[in-house]
Amino acid sequence: MAKAIDFLTRTRGHGKLHWTDWFTYAYLLFGILLMFGPVVWLVMSSFKTDAELDRFPPRFLPYAAQTVELEGYSKPLPLYKVVSGELAGETVAQVRRIGLTSQVVRLDAPDQIVKIGLKDREPIERISIATENYTNLFSKFDFLRFFWNSTFITVVATVIMLIVNSMAAFALAKYKFSGRAAVMAMVIGVLMIPQTVVLVPLFIVTKELGMLDSLWGVIVPGAATPTGIFLLRQYMLTIPDEILDAARMDKASEWKIYWRIVLPLSAPAIAVLAILAIMWRWNDFLWPLIALSRSDNFTLQLALNSFQGEMTTQWSSLLAMTVLTLLPVALVFAFLQKYIATGIASTGGK
Amino acid sequence: MADLRLKNVTKSYGAVEVIKGVDLEVAHGEFCVFVGPSGCGKSTLLKMISGLESITSGDLYIGDDQVNEVAAAERGLAMVFQSYALYPHMNVRQNLSFGLENLKTPKPVIEEKINAAAKMLQIDELMDRRPRDLSGGQRQRVAIGRAVVREPRIFLFDEPLSNLDAELRVDMRSEIAQLHRQLGNTMIYVTHDQVEAMTMADKIAVLRSGLVEQYGKPLDLFNDPANIFVAGFIGSPKMNFIQGELQGNRLLLKNGESIELPEARFHLKDGAKVTLGIRPNDIAPGSDATHGLNANIKSVEQLGGDSYIYAVSDMGDNITVHRPGQVNVSVGDKLLLEVDVDTTHLFDTETGLTLRKNRTGNTSEASAQ
Numbered sequence: 001m002a003k004a005i006d007f008l009t010r011t012r013g014h015g016k017l018h019w020t021d022w023f024t025y026a027y028l029l030f031g032i033l034l035m036f037g038p039v040v041w042l043v044m045s046s047f048k049t050d051a052e053l054d055r056f057p058p059r060f061l062p063y064a065a066q067t068v069e070l071e072g073y074s075k076p077l078p079l080y081k082v083v084s085g086e087l088a089g090e091t092v093a094q095v096r097r098i099g100l101t102s103q104v105v106r107l108d109a110p111d112q113i114v115k116i117g118l119k120d121r122e123p124i125e126r127i128s129i130a131t132e133n134y135t136n137l138f139s140k141f142d143f144l145r146f147f148w149n150s151t152f153i154t155v156v157a158t159v160i161m162l163i164v165n166s167m168a169a170f171a172l173a174k175y176k177f178s179g180r181a182a183v184m185a186m187v188i189g190v191l192m193i194p195q196t197v198v199l200v201p202l203f204i205v206t207k208e209l210g211m212l213d214s215l216w217g218v219i220v221p222g223a224a225t226p227t228g229i230f231l232l233r234q235y236m237l238t239i240p241d242e243i244l245d246a247a248r249m250d251k252a253s254e255w256k257i258y259w260r261i262v263l264p265l266s267a268p269a270i271a272v273l274a275i276l277a278i279m280w281r282w283n284d285f286l287w288p289l290i291a292l293s294r295s296d297n298f299t300l301q302l303a304l305n306s307f308q309g310e311m312t313t314q315w316s317s318l319l320a321m322t323v324l325t326l327l328p329v330a331l332v333f334a335f336l337q338k339y340i341a342t343g344i345a346s347t348g349g350k
Numbered sequence: 351m352a353d354l355r356l357k358n359v360t361k362s363y364g365a366v367e368v369i370k371g372v373d374l375e376v377a378h379g380e381f382c383v384f385v386g387p388s389g390c391g392k393s394t395l396l397k398m399i400s401g402l403e404s405i406t407s408g409d410l411y412i413g414d415d416q417v418n419e420v421a422a423a424e425r426g427l428a429m430v431f432q433s434y435a436l437y438p439h440m441n442v443r444q445n446l447s448f449g450l451e452n453l454k455t456p457k458p459v460i461e462e463k464i465n466a467a468a469k470m471l472q473i474d475e476l477m478d479r480r481p482r483d484l485s486g487g488q489r490q491r492v493a494i495g496r497a498v499v500r501e502p503r504i505f506l507f508d509e510p511l512s513n514l515d516a517e518l519r520v521d522m523r524s525e526i527a528q529l530h531r532q533l534g535n536t537m538i539y540v541t542h543d544q545v546e547a548m549t550m551a552d553k554i555a556v557l558r559s560g561l562v563e564q565y566g567k568p569l570d571l572f573n574d575p576a577n578i579f580v581a582g583f584i585g586s587p588k589m590n591f592i593q594g595e596l597q598g599n600r601l602l603l604k605n606g607e608s609i610e611l612p613e614a615r616f617h618l619k620d621g622a623k624v625t626l627g628i629r630p631n632d633i634a635p636g637s638d639a640t641h642g643l644n645a646n647i648k649s650v651e652q653l654g655g656d657s658y659i660y661a662v663s664d665m666g667d668n669i670t671v672h673r674p675g676q677v678n679v680s681v682g683d684k685l686l687l688e689v690d691v692d693t694t695h696l697f698d699t700e701t702g703l704t705l706r707k708n709r710t711g712n713t714s715e716a717s718a719q
Contacts, residue, residue, distance in 0.1 A: 240433060240435065242431045242432070242433050242435035243435045243436075243437060243438075245397075245402050245422075245429075245431070245435065246429070246431055246435035246436075246437075246496075247437070247448070248401075248402060248421075248422045248423055249400060249402070249422055249423070249427065249428060249429045249449075250423075250448050250449030250452055250496070250500070251423035251424075251449060251452040251453055252423070252448070252449075252452050253423075253452075256452065260448075261437060264439040265438065265439055267439075
C-alpha cells in the first residue's frame, strides 16, 4: 500500500512539483474530464425533472422547486420567495401564472390571492433526485422486456459467435488442407468490406430465411465475424503443434483436442473476443433497427430511440434508460478488462 | 519376433524425398536409437512410426499388423516429445490421466496406474502443480510418466534430453536406461548425440539424408563401421582420416611417406584411392617408421588421467591422439606417430565403403548401396 502511494505521488521534482508534474497532472485531469464529463453529466441529468431538463442555462446538480400542500388546492403549490414589492421577504405559494403576473397566496392565508410581478419573486429550490424517471421505466414502459431482448441477443450471439469463430480459427490455424490460404484470404478480405455495403443483401437473405422481426434475425447474421476468426487464429498459431500431437498420441479425438486442449489454451484470446462481442452486440443499433419492427422485440437501443419522437423527446426517460443500458457493459468491461491486457500481451510465450 | 518392422519406407513432401527407403527391424524389448546429424530425417522417421506423419510408400508393421493407415491413437504407442509437450493448463495428475481417460479406463484403475508411475519417476510430490511451475528435469519426468501410464507396446522418444543442461542430461540418460530395464518395453529413441546413442542403445541406426547408413550394436558400429560417415560420426573424439593411394600393401601418402597395411585385414587393390581411418586411441608417439607418420604438435591437453595431443600431419590433416596417463611432449615438437595397423580402418575414398575383410557383428547391413 505504501508502495502504491509512493508510486502514485512520485514527482520529477523530488518533493517539489516540477513544471512537468504540473503539466502531467493538468493533462491527466483534462483526459478524465474529457472521458468522464459526459458520463457524469448523463447520470446527473437522469435524476432531473423534465422542468429542470428544459432549463437554460443548465445546472449540474438536479434541483426541484420546493412545494407545499395547502387547503383548497388539489395539487402541491411551488414555493417562492418575494424579493421586492410590498410582500418583500415573505415566502409565498404560487397558484397560477398569467402572462407577466403571478397569482400567489401567503402560506397563512391560502384563500387570499395576491398578484405580483414575475420579477418580484424567486423560486425556492433544493437538490432533489427525480427517482420517478427510473420507476417510470418499469411502470410506464416495458423496460424488462427490452432488457431481456438485449440480454438474450447479446448472450446467445456471443456464445454462438465464440464457438463458430474458434472452430473456424482452429481449422485455419492447425490443419493443413488445400485451399486453406484461399479461405484465409477470403476471411481477411471480408474484413475490408464495410457492413453498410452488405446491409441490403443481408436484409434480403434474412427475410428469405423468415427470420425478420425475430431475435434470431439479429443473432444469426453475426454468428461468424472475420475479426474474431482472424484474432483467434493468430493466437492459436502460437500453440505448439507438439501439444496437439501429444494429445493425438493420448488417443484424443480431434473434437476433444479442440475442446480440451485448444480452447482452454486460447482462453485469453477468447476472453478478449468475448468482451468485444458483448460490446458490439449490446451497443448494436443499425442492424436491430432494420431487422426488428414490433416493439415487443425491441432491444434497449431501439427502445431508447423510440423515446425520440417526431415532435417531442422524453428526455427524462431517455436519460434514465441510457444510464441503465450503460451499466451492464460497464460492469462486464470492469470484470473482464484485465483479460484484454493479458490477452493482448501474452501472444504466445508460455 | 520383431516388434517393429519397416520395409522400404519412404516419405516425400512434394518432390522432396526426406526418407529414401528405410528397412529396419526392432525386436521386442530392444532399445533402438536413431542417430544422425540434424536434418537426416530421424525425427521424421519417428513421427512416421508414431502415425503423426503419413508414409508415402513402403510398409510399417507393428507386431504382425501392417499399420500404414492406422491412426496414431490406434497404434498403441506412446511418445515423449522434445519440448515435452505437456498440457500447460492441466496439473501433473491431469496430464498423466488425460490419455487413460480417453481410453475409457475406469477411475480407480487410472488412480492406481498414475500413482505407480509417479512413485517410479519420483514425481508424486508434484501431482498438483502445473507444468510451468516445474523445472526442466521434472517436466521431463512428467512427460515420461505420461507415456508410461499408457503401458504402450513401444515407447518413442524424440530427442528428449536436448533441452536439459549437461549434468541433468547424464542423470536422465541413466534413468531412461534403467526405466527400459524395469519395463522391458521396446523403445525407440532419437538423438543427434552419439554419446547418448552409445551409452543407451541395444541397437543403433545411423541415419544420413534419409537413409540408414548402418544398423547394429553400438560396439559393432564403433569397431567395424561400414563407411566413412559412420566411422566419423560414432566415437569421440572423432576418428582421424588420412587420404592416400595404395601401392601393393603400402599406403602411399602425398608427401611420399608410406604406411604398411596388413593384407589379411583389407581388400587391397593396387592404385586405388583410399582413406585411412585411425581412432585417436590407435595412434601413439613411436619409432617404427613402417607404420609411422610425421606430425607437428599444435596443442596438448593433459587431464591427468588422460592426455590428448592435437597434431597436424605434413599434408595438413588434423590428427587427434588420445593416450591414457600423461605424456611428455610439448607444443611445436615434431613427432613420429605410429599407427596401430591391426585396429585401423580403411575406406574407399570414392564410395566411402569399408575395405575390411571378414566383417563381424553386422546382423543387419542396411546400406548395401
